[in-house]
Amino acid sequence: MLNDLLKAIAKTFKRELKRMIGRPIYFLGSIGVMAFCYIFFLTFFNEGQPTRMPIGVVDHDNSSVSRQFIRNLDATQQAKVVMRLNSHTEAREEMQKGNIYAFVEIGHNFEADVLSYRRPTLTFYVNDGYLIAGSLLLKDITYMSALTSGAMQQQVLRAKGVDENSIMATIQPVVLDTHLIGNPWANYGIYLLNVLLPGVLQLMVLLMTIFAIGVELKEKTSRQWLRTADNSMFAALTGKLLPYTVLFTILGMIANILLYSYMHYPLHSGIGWMFLATFLLVLAYQAIGVLMIGLTPVLRDGVCLAAFYGLLAFTYAGFTFPIEQMPPAAQIFSELFPIRHYFRIYVNEALHGVSIEYSIIYFVILLSFTILPLFIFYRLKKAAIYQNYPIK
């Protein structure tokens, strides 16, 4: 009995391998897309943090003090002074054109006011229409202003005869020491790629599962498919999907290796846990793919459904905008996305390196998605036999 089942699975498996070779989409949709994404994202975020972003200055004073400040600003990691402008209007227009992400305005008599303690104000403007550039530059320029102010204070206090030891304690009595857990460089690659790559993986698993099954219905080869599997739906599905399970798991593991070994992104647990999470992620999305094509069971509708759900996964992983900060009605769907649970495992294990007990529940949830195909077994089998659904 079991032997027969295994034979049926093996036959379907072989049939599927032949089909995969016969059409380019199977390898383009797996190896092709994933390879492109690996190359794209790994080269795209190579820098970790955007550095030397273009900013402008409007220097009405043009004194040695203002020029020194501009030089200091240019020497910071994030900002690069690319243009000197004559007026506020000109600077604003450059900002609207997108040529600069921020500008600093230094008023007339800045130097004279500084030297005679008249407290001149430094004004700067950042463009948060580009949120990442804007907020990084705001931090950078604020820091440089504080530093300039600090140097000024130091000078004055020294002149007042305050002793060297208490100068720093007077300038900055309370210091904030920040610890960025798991990602001390605030590296965007670490932050984004750990979800983007599995995100593309889940999208392709979903689409290819639906295509592999849906195309049988569309091209009316489904009866032959079932016959190969000795009319066992279980064998038909297992044999058909197994090549993709293997293929996508390997592709996912390559992503893990690229991130943790090649890029040296933080990995505070064994890589084995991430491999396991990747494997379960593939299984979970294959199960959802079967559910979707079983529900419709029309290739076109299945693909549309998968597109909708698969793209939402990037939102519902919760790595950009945290789920619990979304409107309550939007929050409830997040648990329905396996990538959400994968993300939790990644945060717990790779990023924070906490004990595996915290993550076991998410492994179990990922695994539990695999029961979904049972609900449409019968419906899918009927569709495969009667082929009575529209193919368009």
Add this chain to the structure above:
Amino acid sequence: MALQHKIFSLHQLNSNMKDTFAVFVNEFRSVFNDRGVVIIFIFASLIYPLLYSAIYKNEILVNVPIAAVDCSRSHRSAELLRHIDATQEVNIVSTFATLDEAQEAYNARKVHGVIYIPADFDKKLNTGQQATISAYCDMSSFLYYRAMMLASNYCVLDMSNQVQIERLNAQGITGEEASIISNPIPYDDTILYNGGTGFASFLMPAVLILIIHQTLFFGIGMLAGTSREENRFHVLVNSKLNNGGTYRIIIGKGACYFFIYLAWSFYILGFIPHIFNLPHIGNPIDLLFFLIPFLLATIFFSMTVSVFQPNRETGMILFLFFSLILLFLSGISWPRSNIPGIWQAFGWLFPATNGIQGYVKINTLGADLHHIPFEYISLWIQTGIYFLTTTWAYHWQMNKSRKKAEKKEMEQMELVPNA
């Protein structure tokens, strides 16, 4: 003779327009007769903008739960924690005696940050030394990190300034002089164009343009795949209209997509930003003028690529992930100035890249059309180039179709004597 010629060409023109109009009407019919295309052109265009705007409606994080570890247990440490708790960004939900306990709460994801005040905090403040406060930030989402930094930075700086004045006073520096020394060069930061530093205000404009670009791309691809599957020669276009018919077909079909999406643009780029209060300071006339080349470039780009699509569904399967790539290529999140040159050049190929940049500049930053010559001209160039490539591609397909038809005819003629 000349008059006759003129009448003839007028007649010709008239018939050309009739043909084009026939193609237009026909295409309109096939759009609405195809459930798959209706889902993409109508359903997705309607739902996606609403859905994503609703999900990101909250714009910023408020009251992110954090923990506090107060080993100082002094008047000052309590004051600092009270201030941090009172900020909009974070909320101190639990206080622990040791850092280990706080770490446990953090590991269990109950809190997304920890403020640690060491035991010697108050003593250092009272003895004129520099005191240190530690903030531990959750980096799983940078928005947590941002909330934590904003709140703790602001409150610590505030307390620091307060202590500074006291210390200056103690050193005999008082009044106006003390405030001058405590802050000799005050600064004034102004956040422009997204004053609330909102996440939706920053991301949604790009997503809206991307929705137009991608639904057009997939819809047109699906239509092409269908006509291929239904066509008996498995080529894209039937060669009923010969010589010059290519233009009539392309313009007729293009016009159909253009008018559908012109209507959608009022909804996606006009109505949605108003309803969800996303940035909308653009001049509507400029926006309209910008939209024309964007839609045309997108349509012809999609029509060109659609020629290579053998089936209804394959385009969507193979290129869906590209929506994500396009979002990053647009230079809205990762600044354009920092995108590697080769990817910038690659990004230029897609109307979405210039479309997003241009739309954001007009509608978020309030630029006029003459401020964005690069995007505007690029889109017209793309319109021209992709129109040409569409023509070539259609020509190629029509020749293929004609050849196949001729071949079939020949075969049939050969078959007759045999029978």
